[in-house]
Amino acid sequence: MYDRIKGFRDFYPGEMAARRQATDVLEDTARQYGFREIGTPALERAELWTDKSGDDIVEELYAFEDQGGRHVTLTPELTPTVARMVVAKQQELSKPIKWFSTRPFWRYEQVQQGRQREFYQTNVDIFGSAEPEADAEILAWAADALTSLGLTGEHFEFRISHRDILGGVLETYDADVEIDEAIRAVDKSDKISQAEYHDLLVEAGLTYDQAAEFDELIAAGDLEDVKAFADTERVDDAVENLQAVLAAAEDFGAREYCTISLETARGLDYYTGVVFECFDSTGEVSRSIFGGGRYDDLIESFGGQPTPAVGVAPGHATLSLLCQRAGVWPEEAVTTDYYVLTVGDTRAEAARITRELRDRGHVVETDVAGRSFGAQMNYADSIDAETVVIVGEQDLANDEVTIKDMASGDQTQVPVEAFPGDATRPTFEDYS
Amino acid sequence: MYDRIKGFRDFYPGEMAARRQATDVLEDTARQYGFREIGTPALERAELWTDKSGDDIVEELYAFEDQGGRHVTLTPELTPTVARMVVAKQQELSKPIKWFSTRPFWRYEQVQQGRQREFYQTNVDIFGSAEPEADAEILAWAADALTSLGLTGEHFEFRISHRDILGGVLETYDADVEIDEAIRAVDKSDKISQAEYHDLLVEAGLTYDQAAEFDELIAAGDLEDVKAFADTERVDDAVENLQAVLAAAEDFGAREYCTISLETARGLDYYTGVVFECFDSTGEVSRSIFGGGRYDDLIESFGGQPTPAVGVAPGHATLSLLCQRAGVWPEEAVTTDYYVLTVGDTRAEAARITRELRDRGHVVETDVAGRSFGAQMNYADSIDAETVVIVGEQDLANDEVTIKDMASGDQTQVPVEAFPGDATRPTFEDYS
Known part of the structure; x- marks a missing residue:
């Protein structure tokens, strides 16, 4: 008798029927927003991640050499692939480009509740708009998809921040701070002790006093205080952009789900502007339901024309945990x-x-x-x-x-x- | 600028919209037959194929060692996975078990028209029935799916045979014939010259005279002649079963698409009974559109209780070529x-x-x-x-x-x- 590989799931018909119903809701909502489905490969050249994405994800790659000697990897997430696809046809594609797709991804991670080595995401992205309406439309789709599943503002919240607030504050320190490393420390801060968090900030170049001060400022999350502390155009612009996104989200019906949370950082290096994560309001599902944000530099770094971009990717595993917790997960049965x-x-x-x-x-x-x-x-x-x-x-x-x-x-x-x-x-x- | 890997496709929205429409037709038809969707892993232990499936497919595996030292492979087809899933829950699953799923598979093959290294199939299987009605239901679903796509009996034909006819005839030879090897030779016969075909049969253990005689008998495809030639219970039973399947297919509305073709063999070793392939009637699409058949021994060989099984797996690449050739492929455009x-x-x-x-x-x-x-x-x-x-x-x-x-x-x-x-x-x- 053969066993399946650890971290990989079989889905039998009852459970699959519920997953299909939930996936259909996410995809039908995306279609109503004018996102267009695309199909993408399971394998890519490993450099798509080793070049740009930061060490954490690289350690988790299912990478190997194929029979033709190519260094390839099972894709751990979609963003570099869609960036590659935009670059390949940037002349012919009319902008904004609005794409979605649902498929599995693979990371060699520690298996735990809501985290398998093979996991499903619905990726939704907009390319070619730097306007706050694009960020807001991504938030609006996410909110619409979740409420269409039967969830309400009682069940989830979007924690929203801006990479330039963190980066802009960090660069005001008169020290040689590794900004990406410090941002990854912020991203981890809610999963580790405060002492460990400060240690990571110190490893990134701050002193312990600076780490404590930075922690306090970011945790308080007051935009005016942050602007006053940094007193730079970069941070002023970031705060203004964040507020413009929230104003557009108001018109688009998603503002009520958003909370400003400067500790929200996202672990991947390519994010540039607004970033956000969705959490269970009760905290019962402890991992984020999903995250997303703006990555304006990635397409250019892939050899394309400068093309701003923003996206989100609900993971189906944590989303189903939230729906189960909220009592809105479809019945796992065949009819x-x-x-x-x-x-x-x-x-x-x-x-x-x-x-x-x-x-x-x-x-x-x-x-x-x-x-x-x-x-x-x-x-x-x-x-x-x-x-x-x-x-x-x-x-x-x-x-x-x-x-x-x-x-x-x-x-x-x-x-x-x-x-x-x-x-x-x-x-x-x-x-x- | 990064390029995608050879043999892997990007699908942009227009083409993807057409593929989605075609996939929906295949899946909706499967649902109407009471096939239930399942979800399956992209990676399995490589032994699932190296143990049972024959050398051809093993050479094409995307196999590697994962970070935990497991010898794993990207799945080249679904049958061993569903067999493993049946074994894992054989007590709880009510039979017949009727499953379907659509997903990509991977083989390191020569890239050509209608054949990529990443390719999509809709797998449809019935477990737990040895009756001819099960084979016929698989044929009926395939015919229904194809006609729902707009194809007619003018466009395609199912070529149908029985493994025990080939095996039964081969074992009547007073020679040490490698039956599996000879059957793989039959499977290749329409892609190679007659001389090469006979060489392969001789490598499998026949003499050149026997090879010529066998070739003539099988190519003629007359069931009475085959019964008379072999004069064994095994071949008599196989012919009777093939005729019973065709009679059930008549009731189920699929008989009109079926042609008896004893040269249809299928390349995988695990097939046991009726086997069939779908071809473009005009021959313009030269590769088979898809194939399938009965594999009654696989579940038991995986450590399960004896469980007869039959299935089919339309490949989307050749199917879309056929639909395009017939002028029924959905428009590749967004609306x-x-x-x-x-x-x-x-x-x-x-x-x-x-x-x-x-x-x-x-x-x-x-x-x-x-x-x-x-x-x-x-x-x-x-x-x-x-x-x-x-x-x-x-x-x-x-x-x-x-x-x-x-x-x-x-x-x-x-x-x-x-x-x-x-x-x-x-x-x-x-x-x-």
Whole structure:
């Protein structure tokens, strides 16, 4: 017997039905916003991450050499791939470019609740607009997708910040601070002790006093205090941009879900402007539900024309935990409209009925295993069939079939030429 | 600038929209048959293929050692994975088990038309029935899916055979024949010369005279001749089973697409009974559109209880070539219901209209890039917007917006409180 690999999941039909329903909500909402679906490769050259993304993710790559000697990796996230795709067709694509896709990604991480080595995300990005409306539309889509799943502002919050606030404050220190390293420390701050957090800031170049001061300023999160502390154009602009995004989010219906939180930093190096993360309001799901933000320099660094960009990528694992916690996760079960049961040599007539019902779009099963009446009835029950159509030799001799409502157990005989007849979805009720 | 890896495709929105439409047809049809969607990992232990599947596929594996020292591979096809999943839950799953899924697979192959290294399949399988109705249901689903795509019996044919006919005939030879190797030779026979084919049969253990005789018998494809030649119970049973499957396919509406073709063998070693392949009737698409068959021993060989199984896996690449050849491939383009155009400081009102239209399920874009009237109109044109709603400062001062039909260019002003009003999908026609 073979086992599956640690951190990789099998999804059986019940659970998969719920996941499909949730994914459809995310994707249908994205389509309504005019995001267009794209398809992307599972493998890329490893340099797409080793060159730009920071050490943390590089350590987690499923990278290897292919049979042609290429240094390739299973993609750990989508952003460098979509950046590559924008660069490849930047002349022909009309802007803004608005793309979405749902697919698995892979990171060799510690497996824990809500974190597998194979995980699914729906990525939603806008390329070609530096305007706050683009950031706000990403937030609005995320809020719309979550509320369409049945969540409310009671269940989740978007914590929002701006990379230039952190970077702008850090660069005011009269010290040789590794800004990216310090920002990664901020990103980790809520998962480690304050002492460990300060240690990381000191490793990045601050003194302990500066680390404590910086921590206090950022944790307080007062935009006016931050502007006064830094007193630089960079921080003033960042605060202004953050406020403009929130004003656009107000018009787009997403402001109510947003909280300013300067400790929100995101772990990847390529972010440049507004960044945000979604959290369970109660904290019961402790990991972020998802994150996103602006990455205005990535396309140019990939050899493209300067192209501002902003995106978000809800992870399905933590999102399903939040939906379960909130009691809005779809039921993990399969359903069936009709089971067409054969008794004796009635296959041809049962097949006709089965085909006519399927032609009307219904989910219809019939016997493919040569089983007894009782075994078929048990099976119909196991797939939660709503109606069973019993096609028996004796009934057929009288030109009849039996329609059985599985919930009540009621049944009645109907003329075979009247079933399915003209009704779109005939049930026991129509004949009783 | 980074390039993508050879044999891996990027799908931009137009092409992706067509692929999504085709995939939806395959999946919706599978749902109507009561196949249930499952989710499966991209990585498995390499032994799932190295142990059972034959040398050809093993040479093409994207296999590597992960950071935990596991010998893993990107999955080259789905069958061993679903077999593993059946074994893992064989007590709880009610039978027959009917599963489907659409996802990419990976093989390090020679790249050519219709064959990439990353390729998509929709796998459809039935476990737990040895009856001919199960084979026939798989054929019926495939025929139904293809005709739902707009194809007809003019465009494709299913070539159908039985592994025990080939195996049964081969074992009648008074020679030490490697049956699996000989069957792989049959599988390759239509891609190589007759001399090469006979060489392969001789390598598998036949003499040249036997190879010629075998070739002639199989190519003729007469079931009575084959029975007479072999004169064994195994071949008699195989012919009887093949005929029973075709009779069930008649009841299920798929017989008309099937042609008996004993040269159809399938390259994988685990097939046991009926096997089939789908071909372009005109031969213009030269590779098989897809293949499938019965693999009754695989689950047991994976450590499970004996569980008969049959399945098929349409590959999307060759299927799209066939659809294109037949002129039924969906248009590769994006469409948009509404573009809400802002002129001046009208974001709040434009956002309200945008949200109300999206709430009705429409695809609606609005400006997120702070662009001019002309630039927005060009963009609306590029996304094929059906209706443009112009929300201008002057119009708004008169409590009006302008509705423009993009096909005709006609436009009219309507009271802002009447738009979108109560109509599900208001267009220029409703106000003109």
